[in-house]
Amino acid sequence: VDALIVVAHPEPRSFNAALADAAADTLRECGWRVQRSDLYAMCFDPVLGRGDFAAPQNPELLNVSLEQRHAVANGTLAADVAAELDKLLRADLLVLQFPLWWFGMPAVLKGWIDRVFVSGVTYSRRAMYERGKLRGKRAVVGVTTGAPAAAFGRGALHGDIADLLAPLHRGVLGFTGMAVLPPYVAHHVPYAGAAERAAMLDGWRRHLRGLDALTPLPMPRLEDHPELADDAFHRGAA
Ligand SMILES: Cc1cc2nc3c(=O)[nH]c(=O)nc-3n(C[C@H](O)[C@H](O)[C@H](O)COP(=O)(O)O)c2cc1C
Numbered sequence: 001v002d003a004l005i006v007v008a009h010p011e012p013r014s015f016n017a018a019l020a021d022a023a024a025d026t027l028r029e030c031g032w033r034v035q036r037s038d039l040y041a042m043c044f045d046p047v048l049g050r051g052d053f054a055a056p057q058n059p060e061l062l063n064v065s066l067e068q069r070h071a072v073a074n075g076t077l078a079a080d081v082a083a084e085l086d087k088l089l090r091a092d093l094l095v096l097q098f099p100l101w102w103f104g105m106p107a108v109l110k111g112w113i114d115r116v117f118v119s120g121v122t123y124s125r126r127a128m129y130e131r132g133k134l135r136g137k138r139a140v141v142g143v144t145t146g147a148p149a150a151a152f153g154r155g156a157l158h159g160d161i162a163d164l165l166a167p168l169h170r171g172v173l174g175f176t177g178m179a180v181l182p183p184y185v186a187h188h189v190p191y192a193g194a195a196e197r198a199a200m201l202d203g204w205r206r207h208l209r210g211l212d213a214l215t216p217l218p219m220p221r222l223e224d225h226p227e228l229a230d231d232a233f234h235r236g237a238a
Contacts, residue, residue, distance in 0.1 A: 001031060001032055001033055001092060002032070002033045002035070002090050002091050002092050002093070003027045003032040003033065003034045003035070003091060003092065003093040003094075003095060004034075004035045004036075004037065004087050004088060004090070004091035004093070004094050004095070005020055005023050005024055005027075005034060005035070005036045005037070005095040005097060006036075006037045006039065006094070006095070006096050006097070006109065006112065007020040007036065007037070007038050007039065007097040007098070008039045008040065008096075008097070008098040008099075008105065008106040008108050008109035008112075009040060009097075009098065009099060009106070010040045012038075012041065014099075015144055015186070015189050015192075015197060015200075016097055016098065016099055016144055017038075018197075018201060019097050019142050019144070019186065019200075019201065019204055020036070020038070020097045020142075022201050022204055022205055023095050023097065023142065023204065023208055024036060025205075026204075026205045026208045026209060027093075027095075027208060030208070030209060032093065035087050035090075035091070037084060037087060037112070039108045039109060039112055040108065042080075044080065044084075044108060044111070044112060045080065045111070045115075046107055046108045046109075046110065046111020046112060046114070046115070047111055048064065048111065048114040048115045049062075050062055051078060052067070052068070052071065052077065052078045052081055052115060053067045053068075053070070053071050053076065053077070053078070054071070054076045054077075054078065055071070055074060055076040056070070056071075057070040064119075065119035065120075066119075068118040068119045068120065068121075069118075069119055069120035071118075072085075072118060072120060072121055077118070078115075081115045081116055081118070084112065084115075084116045085116050085118060085121065088116055088117075088122075088134075089121070091137060092136075092137055092138065093137065093138050093139070093140070093211070094137060094138070094139040094140075094173070094178065095139075095140055095141075095142065095208075096109065096139070096140075096141045096142070096168070097141075097142040097143075098141075098142075098143060098144075099143070099144045099145075099146075099189075100143055100144065100145045100146070100164070103158075103164050104164065104167070104168075105168060113168075113172055117172065117176060121133060122134050122176045123175060123176045123177070125234060126222075126229060127177070128175050128176070128177070128222055129174060129175060129177065129219055129220055129221055129222045130177065130219070130221050130222060130223065131177065131222055132174075132175060132176040132177020132178070133176060133177060134176040134177045134178045135177030135178070136177075137177075137178045137179070138178060138179045138180075138181055138211070138216070139173040139178040139179070139180050139181065140180075140181040140182075140183065140184070140207075140208075140211065140214075141165060141168065141169070141183040141184070142183070142184045142186070142204055143161075143165070143183055143184070143185050143186070144185075144186045144187075144189040145161075145185065145186070145187050145188065145189065146188070146189065146190050146191075147187065147188065148187055148188040148191075149185075149187040149188065152185075152187070161183075161185055165183055169183075169217060170219065170220070174217070174219035174220070179216040180216055180217045180219065181211060181214045181216055181217070182214055182215075182217060184203065184204050184207040186200040186203070186204070
């Protein structure tokens with residue numbers, strides 16, 4: 001019953017901000033407790049680096065995954081990351097709201113993922129996909145585009161939006177075990193008039209009210225790749 005809405009847009013009066021507001025209101029109406037991380041408003045630092053680790057295990061040679069595990073175990077993870085990780089772990093539903101920038105998410109959101117989805121807590125070598133540590137949670141993406149709907153699809157000018165979202169859907173959300181619900185895409189936003197915007201806001205509200213009826217996107221299963229789940233494989237590779 002806890003939802004976390006993460007929004008990545010620099011303008012509080014943007015359509016993306018309006019979509020995030022609509023999501024918060026709708027989810028609250030549906031009985032969710034809603035937390036919000038407005039990454040620009042928070043001035044969230046998206047750059048993963050040494051600064052994430054106040055008391056590194058090895059100050060000489062940075063190994064990010066190992067330091068993430070060490071920092072979590074010792075409570076020395078940077079405070080801004082720890083706070084976001086807490087919100088993520090408390091959430092049963094993660095909503096990511098962003099404009100499509102260069103076929104992907106804005107850098108601040110990529111950086112939020114880089115820093116917050118820490119090794120050992122959200123995934124491990126043996127805990128990915130159906131065994132991922134965030135299993136039991138659901139995730140849904142709300143994305144806006146400048147291009148019209150007709151520009152997306154198999155064989156269309158920009159290709160299938162599912163392919164553009166795959167690094168996020170499969171590589172982050174599915175990888176860590178979350179059930180990834182179908183995204184909501186608002187197209188042609190800079191060119192939409194008031195009526196079209198109202199209709200797109202409404203579509204997002206309906207999408208969220210109907211969450212329980214949505215079938216999660218198909219994801220790979222680690223158990224279908226037993227050779228990769230085998231410790232001997234990783235020892236051999238090391
Ligand atoms: C840096 C940047 C990159 C963009 N890249 C894309 C893109 O790859 N595909 C697309 O359809 N629109 C692209 N756009 C347009 C935005 O997606 C569009 O302006 C936004 O979704 C509108 O929502 P907003 O009014 O809340 O900003 C881009 C815009 C910017 C500023």
